[in-house]
Amino acid sequence: MKVDVLIVGAGAAGLMSAIAAGQRGRRVLVIDHANKVGKKILMSGGGHCNFTNLGVTPSQYLCSNPHFPKSALARYTPADFIALVEKHGIAFHEKELGQLFCDGSSRQIVQLLVAECSAAGVTLETSCTVQEVRQTVKGFSVRTTRGEVLTESLVVASGGLSIPSMGATGYGYNLAHQFGHNTLPTRAGLVPLTLSGIHQEHYRNLAGVSLASAKVSVGKQAFRAGLLFTHRGLSGPSILQISSYWQPGDALCIDLLAEQDAAEWLIEQRTIRPLAALKTVLGDALPNRLAQRLCEQWFDSRPLRQYRSAELSLIGSQLNAWPVTVSGTEGYRTAEVTLGGVDTNELSSSTMQSKLVPGLYFIGEVVDVTGWLGGYNFQWAWASGQAAGQVV
Ligand code: FDA
Numbered sequence: 001m002k003v004d005v006l007i008v009g010a011g012a013a014g015l016m017s018a019i020a021a022g023q024r025g026r027r028v029l030v031i032d033h034a035n036k037v038g039k040k041i042l043m044s045g046g047g048h049c050n051f052t053n054l055g056v057t058p059s060q061y062l063c064s065n066p067h068f069p070k071s072a073l074a075r076y077t078p079a080d081f082i083a084l085v086e087k088h089g090i091a092f093h094e095k096e097l098g099q100l101f102c103d104g105s106s107r108q109i110v111q112l113l114v115a116e117c118s119a120a121g122v123t124l125e126t127s128c129t130v131q132e133v134r135q136t137v138k139g140f141s142v143r144t145t146r147g148e149v150l151t152e153s154l155v156v157a158s159g160g161l162s163i164p165s166m167g168a169t170g171y172g173y174n175l176a177h178q179f180g181h182n183t184l185p186t187r188a189g190l191v192p193l194t195l196s197g198i199h200q201e202h203y204r205n206l207a208g209v210s211l212a213s214a215k216v217s218v219g220k221q222a223f224r225a226g227l228l229f230t231h232r233g234l235s236g237p238s239i240l241q242i243s244s245y246w247q248p249g250d251a252l253c254i255d256l257l258a259e260q261d262a263a264e265w266l267i268e269q270r271t272i273r274p275l276a277a278l279k280t281v282l283g284d285a286l287p288n289r290l291a292q293r294l295c296e297q298w299f300d301s302r303p304l305r306q307y308r309s310a311e312l313s314l315i316g317s318q319l320n321a322w323p324v325t326v327s328g329t330e331g332y333r334t335a336e337v338t339l340g341g342v343d344t345n346e347l348s349s350s351t352m353q354s355k356l357v358p359g360l361y362f363i364g365e366v367v368d369v370t371g372w373l374g375g376y377n378f379q380w381a382w383a384s385g386q387a388a389g390q391v392v
Pocket of ligand 1: 008009010011012013014031032033034037038039040041043044045046049050051052128129130157158159160162163166167168169170171172335336337363364365366374375376377378379381
């Protein structure tokens with residue numbers, strides 16, 4: 001079979017790229033080894049697909065070259081994808097912080113992409129695996145489980161390593177290495193953090209306890225959002241966000257009372273209700289089980305009038321900067337994304353084309369560009385897919 005463009009991976013980036021190339025009249029084939037297209041889209045956003053974010057800027061992406069995502073993100077914006085969603089009559093809403101979700105199901109986004117592919121004359125083949133790729137004079141010869149494909153352009157859109165049970169593989173990285181590309185070390189991102197040993201023991205019986213707002217930080221990076229204690233450690237949006245910045249050995253700090261100066265508040269409470277026990281007072285600002293645990297393990301609990309101001313200041317400053325010793329992450333099994341990947345220094349930021357091998361492109365999550373939680377990763381998939389789709 002002969003095509004102009006072969007795209008490996010029928011996920012968000014691959015399908016978007018196929019649409020753009022097909023609309024330009026290119027003969028496009030998209031293959032995926034999974035038995036259906038867009039599996040990660042289907043499971044995204046709790047089944048409602050957080051398909052973009054109104055506040056996308058390059059600063060919300062982790063990349064060893066922070067300038068790299070700028071060009072593609074500027075040329076295909078959230079408004080462009082929203083226009084597509086509206087064209088297909090898909091109802092959506094803003095949940096918080098600019099995050100846009102389908103009112104109905106994630107399936108609607110997959111249907112939109114498949115319908116656009118079909119209108120653009122794109123061929124989709126599922127349950128098809130690449131066995132070998134060779135460079136030829138005119139492009140590439142790709143041996144697949146469905147036969148040989150000759151193509152001018154080869155677009156690698158095979159995603160990252162997160163959720164192997166959904167078909168994730170390291171195939172894109174292997175292909176990059178085959179063609180002499182460097183890859184940045186990969187690790188799980190947007191993933192729950194784990195505690196172990198004594199540090200896990202400190203928070204025992206807290207699984208299920210949540211804070212509506214906590215500010216978590218690693219070094220200078222901080223996120224304020226919900227936090228959840230789990231059986232294995234910590235989760236919730238604030239933890240998922242910071243997990244992409246956390247590296248083994250880094251200190252994690254949590255402001256448990258993110259809205260106020262805890263020392264000032266405790267001293268004020270001592271004036272208002274001197275006979276109230278510390279545990280009771282903390283229970284007004286924090287979930288009761290957490291307040292109880294903090295007092296059992298660290299603070300003791302006496303009537304507030306028995307604490308000197310210096311003691312309350314110390315407790316307050318600890319509540320505002322609570323150190324937690326993290327042992328690791330839950331890994332790719334539950335991670336939403338994979339950090340690292342194909343080195344952007346060897347790709348064109350405007351087309352995603354390899355600087356080493358003409359006709360070879362890398363788009364989406366396989367590239368060393370990872371967004372925050374909140375629709376940023378799909379926006380990167382759409383934008384990088386479009387960038388390549390315009391030129392392949
Ligand atoms: P993606 O992983 O989507 O697609 C890659 C495709 O390549 C897959 O279909 C795979 O089967 C195929 N493939 C892999 N190896 C292959 C091989 N060797 N041969 C052939 N095919 C191969 N982001 C966001 O912005 N909003 C959200 O709501 C969510 N929610 C979310 C929930 C969960 C549970 C996860 C795991 C992830 C998210 N994400 C998200 C992240 C988002 O899903 C992710 O960033 C994009 O799907 C990446 O798109 P890609 O097309 O690059 O890879």
